[in-house]
Amino acid sequence: MDSLESFRQEIQSWLEQNCPVSQRQLREGEEAVPWGSPQFGEEAQQWLDRCAAKGFTCPSWPKEYGGGGLSKEQERVLRQEIGTIGAQVPGGSFGTHMLGPVLLELGSHEQKLRFLPDIAAGRTVWAQGYSEPGAGSDLAGLQTRAVRNGDEYVINGSKIWTTGANNADWMFCLVRTDPEAAKHDGISFILFNLKSPGVTISPIELISGASEFCEVFFEDVRAKAENLIGEKNKGWAIAKRLLQFERTMISGFGAGPGGKRSGKKKRVAKVYRAMADMALQYQPQKDGKLANVTLRDQLTQNEMDTICFTLSTKRAGEEAKAGAGPGHTASMFKWYATELNKRRQELIMTSLGSKALGWEGEGFEPHELAQTRAWLRSKGNSIEGGTSEVQMNVIAKRVLGLPD
Amino acid sequence: MALALTEEQQILQSTAREFIAANAPVTHLRGLRDGKDATGFSRDLWAEMAKLGWAGLIEDEANGGSALGFGELAVLFEECGRKLAPSPFLASVVLAGGCVRAGAPAELRNPILSGVARGETLLALALDEGATFAPYAVTAKAEKSGDGWVLTGEKTFVLDGHVADRLVVVARTSGSSGDRDGLTLFLVDAPAKGLTITRTTMVDNRNAATVKLDGVAAEVVLGTVDQGADVLDPVLDRATAVFCAEMLGLMTEAFEHTIEYLKTREQFGVKIGTFQGLKHRAAAMFAELELSRSVVRETVSAIDDDGPDVPTLVCVAKARCSDAVSLIAREMLQMHGGIGMTDEADIGFYLKRARVQELTFGDASYHRDRFATLQGY
Numbered sequence: 213m214d215s216l217e218s219f220r221q222e223i224q225s226w227l228e229q230n231c232p233v234s235q236r237q238l239r240e241g242e243e244a245v246p247w248g249s250p251q252f253g254e255e256a257q258q259w260l261d262r263c264a265a266k267g268f269t270c271p272s273w274p275k276e277y278g279g280g281g282l283s284k285e286q287e288r289v290l291r292q293e294i295g296t297i298g299a300q301v302p303g304g305s306f307g308t309h310m311l312g313p314v315l316l317e318l319g320s321h322e323q324k325l326r327f328l329p330d331i332a333a334g335r336t337v338w339a340q341g342y343s344e345p346g347a348g349s350d351l352a353g354l355q356t357r358a359v360r361n362g363d364e365y366v367i368n369g370s371k372i373w374t375t376g377a378n379n380a381d382w383m384f385c386l387v388r389t390d391p392e393a394a395k396h397d398g399i400s401f402i403l404f405n406l407k408s409p410g411v412t413i414s415p416i417e418l419i420s421g422a423s424e425f426c427e428v429f430f431e432d433v434r435a436k437a438e439n440l441i442g443e444k445n446k447g448w449a450i451a452k453r454l455l456q457f458e459r460t461m462i463s464g465f466g467a468g469p470g471g472k473r474s475g476k477k478k479r480v481a482k483v484y485r486a487m488a489d490m491a492l493q494y495q496p497q498k499d500g501k502l503a504n505v506t507l508r509d510q511l512t513q514n515e516m517d518t519i520c521f522t523l524s525t526k527r528a529g530e531e532a533k534a535g536a537g538p539g540h541t542a543s544m545f546k547w548y549a550t551e552l553n554k555r556r557q558e559l560i561m562t563s564l565g566s567k568a569l570g571w572e573g574e575g576f577e578p579h580e581l582a583q584t585r586a587w588l589r590s591k592g593n594s595i596e597g598g599t600s601e602v603q604m605n606v607i608a609k610r611v612l613g614l615p616d
Numbered sequence: 617m618a619l620a621l622t623e624e625q626q627i628l629q630s631t632a633r634e635f636i637a638a639n640a641p642v643t644h645l646r647g648l649r650d651g652k653d654a655t656g657f658s659r660d661l662w663a664e665m666a667k668l669g670w671a672g673l674i675e676d677e678a679n680g681g682s683a684l685g686f687g688e689l690a691v692l693f694e695e696c697g698r699k700l701a702p703s704p705f706l707a708s709v710v711l712a713g714g715c716v717r718a719g720a721p722a723e724l725r726n727p728i729l730s731g732v733a734r735g736e737t738l739l740a741l742a743l744d745e746g747a748t749f750a751p752y753a754v755t756a757k758a759e760k761s762g763d764g765w766v767l768t769g770e771k772t773f774v775l776d777g778h779v780a781d782r783l784v785v786v787a788r789t790s791g792s793s794g795d796r797d798g799l800t801l802f803l804v805d806a807p808a809k810g811l812t813i814t815r816t817t818m819v820d821n822r823n824a825a826t827v828k829l830d831g832v833a834a835e836v837v838l839g840t841v842d843q844g845a846d847v848l849d850p851v852l853d854r855a856t857a858v859f860c861a862e863m864l865g866l867m868t869e870a871f872e873h874t875i876e877y878l879k880t881r882e883q884f885g886v887k888i889g890t891f892q893g894l895k896h897r898a899a900a901m902f903a904e905l906e907l908s909r910s911v912v913r914e915t916v917s918a919i920d921d922d923g924p925d926v927p928t929l930v931c932v933a934k935a936r937c938s939d940a941v942s943l944i945a946r947e948m949l950q951m952h953g954g955i956g957m958t959d960e961a962d963i964g965f966y967l968k969r970a971r972v973q974e975l976t977f978g979d980a981s982y983h984r985d986r987f988a989t990l991q992g993y
């Protein structure tokens with residue numbers, strides 16, 4: 213038997229013994245998406261801890277940093293098998309998907325040892341301190357200042373739209389360390405504890421009713437100089453690298469809820485089967501088909517787009533492996549996936565008709581109420597992590613080489 | 617299933633690209649048009665392609681072919697599509713050739729197919745009757761007469777029908793128009809009595825013919841009487857898949873040309889590619905192109921793996937490519953400004969061919985409907 217096959221069997225029996233039955237169901241919508249800090253129930257926490265102990269939350273990270281030390285092929289097998297039992301790799305977060313990969317590439321050994329194991333084990337929740345009131349799309353226009361004082365930096369300024377800051381322990385933050393330098397040349401990337409004196413966090417309510425967003429104010433907040441990642445004033449390159457990871461993460465949601473998991477093709481078919489069944493249930497039929505031919509056509513188009521999108525991410529993977537990767541496709545995928553997801557949400561709304569318009573209380577099923585909010589939340593997809601327009605600028609410039 | 621090209625396929629691709637660039641750039645098609653060429657493609661060029669092994673690419677070695685797959689075939693179609701290279705490749709090798717491969721009696725099958733593989737025999741499929749693709753909407757009739765059959769009816773849009781040595785004719789032996797059952801495929805010699813083939817000149821300067829069947833005698837049935845759709849359906853799916861590769865070639869070339877123009881043409885003292893009004897549309901085209909490429913690759917490799925999802929993938933591929941080729945060809949014209957309207961530029965050739973491609977084997981809404989029906993909603 214080849215070693216990958218025996219690895220698969222090992223995983224199968226480990227999962228059988230360790231994954232609580234309650235965790236063997238796909239988490240949908242917001243729950244499946246690692247924004248902010250999910251609140252774990254008892255069995256979910258148990259599942260997370262067991263995975264973390266094996267390094268399965270970050271399967272390809274080195275073991276010494278809390279990962280599983282698995283090869284890409286083994287990681288794929290692991291994800292497939294977890295997907296097969298209907299579960300998902302627990303603990304996805306800004307830490308695992310964004311900061312972790314950046315630290316692995318660009319952090320010092322000490323920094324990796326200090327931060328990565330806590331991320332992998334889900335012990336620290338991270339927030340992303342990028343956007344400011346005057347610097348959203350124009351991220352490099354940020355004004356939050358950090359001034360060196362002995363072995364510390366003293367931070368003043370504010371951040372906005374910070375997802376999950378109210379539940380977070382630490383922040384990775386972009387700060388201006390040289391106000392005289394050109395826009396992109398005076399930025400640094402620093403980590404600090406959000407419980408530090410001088411940090412004020414106030415939640416902002418979203419249109420979906422959730423309040424995962426925060427405004428964060430810094431007044432003489434002290435951060436250890438050793439927690440500056442990379443070189444002082446060279447933070448812009450790190451910031452952009454992290455955005456690539458962020459875009460890749462977000463585009464993973466385009467393949468339907470839980471689209472990053474294994475068995476994507478089957479999963480896509482399942483998601484759309486469910487959407488079609490729902491439409492057939494709520495909308496008039498004619499000869500067993502949806503009588504609303506426009507809706508039928510749009511559902512089909514959306515499913516086809518999703519199939520093409522999923523195949524494209526797969527092809528990008530295969531071509532990258534063969535050394536012929538097109539590069540910079542993260543922006544294309546981010547743009548396409550989020551617009552696709554918004555269209556999908558609109559279609560589900562149309563399918564459910566007035567049943568999708570409930571807000572709370574009587575008269576609506578829980579999944580109908582959840583749909584209303586999922587639809588509203590999806591509007592943020594094409595804004596967070598860089599707007600669609602900004603992604604298209606990146607594609608035009610970086611991929612197609614069009615002039616400025 | 618392989619989405620990335622293999623090394624062998626990449627070699628095939630670069631040889632084909634060089635060959636087409638040297639022998640069949642768009643000026644080749646332009647020359648045929650301006651000369652009102654009666655064939656509509658160059659028989660010499662087709663002979664050259666056959667010599668390179670293209671006509672026999674998917675044919676068995678016993679019949680002089682090289683027994684490669686649709687993955688390789690798609691590579692060639694894509695390169696032909698880039699330069700709009702005209703040839704009877706699709707009609708002879710994939711469409712009618714496919715019907716013969718799947719349904720002809722053994723004693724005919726091999727001699728015909730080895731002739732096709734040498735590029736000497738030309739075949740065509742006479743299927744369509746109306747103005748849109750509807751493979752079961754057949755009213756042409758076949759009636760029993762002694763040991764054979766007599767065919768009557770009229771066919772349209774018979775690709776390369778005017779030069780075919782033999783036609784595969786789809787006729788109804790029972791049932792009524794629209795039924796899947798009751799179709800039968802017949803092999804008919806082109807000079808048969810009662811057969812009139814008239815060439816029509818299409819907007820893209822390619823060839824389709826109208827075929828009149830006025831009591832044409834036919835003896836050879838491909839497949840089983842009344843069950844012709846069993847032969848026809850997989851052949852149409854396979855032909856559609858490689859045709860999508862041709863569309864991919866067209867849109868790739870059109871896209872690259874347009875991007876190049878955006879980088880060079882100056883207006884208002886700057887390159888027009890600096891205008892965001894064009895940039896974002898270019899980015900959208902790029903996504904369309906990439907998504908099309910992925911689904912075409914998946915579809916041809918599913919054919920080679922004999923996967924169960926070939927029909928649904930064909931729907932996805934053709935719907936996607938029809939929409940994408942249309943968008944990219946239209947944007948190509950618009951983004952070239954006035955020059956795009958001139959016959960002197962090749963842009964119009966791309967636009968015209970794209971319109972034909974959009975429709976051939978069913979447009980996007982046809983394939984969305986078929987897909988939804990296959991999925992049960």
Ligand SMILES: Cc1cc2nc3c(=O)[nH]c(=O)nc-3n(C[C@H](O)[C@H](O)[C@H](O)COP(=O)(O)OP(=O)(O)OC[C@H]3O[C@@H](n4cnc5c(N)ncnc54)[C@H](O)[C@@H]3O)c2cc1C
Pocket residue numbers: 339340341342343344345347348349350372373374375376592593595596597598599600601602605
């Ligand atoms: C749900 C959600 C979660 C988020 N989480 C975080 C987080 O955790 N941490 C964090 O730091 N930030 C976060 N953000 C902020 C996000 O990164 C910004 O909202 C985003 O970068 C856009 O900035 P802005 O809101 O200031 O919009 P603006 O930049 O003011 O943009 C307004 C409009 O102008 C367009 N526009 C701007 N510049 C251009 C241009 N050059 N060309 C064409 N159009 C342009 C935009 O596309 C947009 O449509 C989050 C946002 C959302 C919606």
Ligand SMILES: Cc1cc2nc3c(=O)[nH]c(=O)nc-3n(C[C@H](O)[C@H](O)[C@H](O)COP(=O)(O)OP(=O)(O)OC[C@H]3O[C@@H](n4cnc5c(N)ncnc54)[C@H](O)[C@@H]3O)c2cc1C
Pocket residue numbers: 881882883884888891893894950951952953954955957
């Ligand atoms: C059928 C026809 C009849 C015509 N008749 C006449 C006539 O009688 N008299 C006459 O003088 N002219 C005539 N014209 C010329 C016509 O006015 C020009 O073709 C037109 O102004 C566009 O200029 P252009 O062709 O140089 O394209 P370009 O200006 O080179 O444009 C190329 C592309 O860039 C885009 N573009 C250019 N600038 C910008 C910008 N600032 N922002 C965004 N996109 C931009 C354009 O929209 C176009 O898509 C005719 C053209 C046609 C096609």
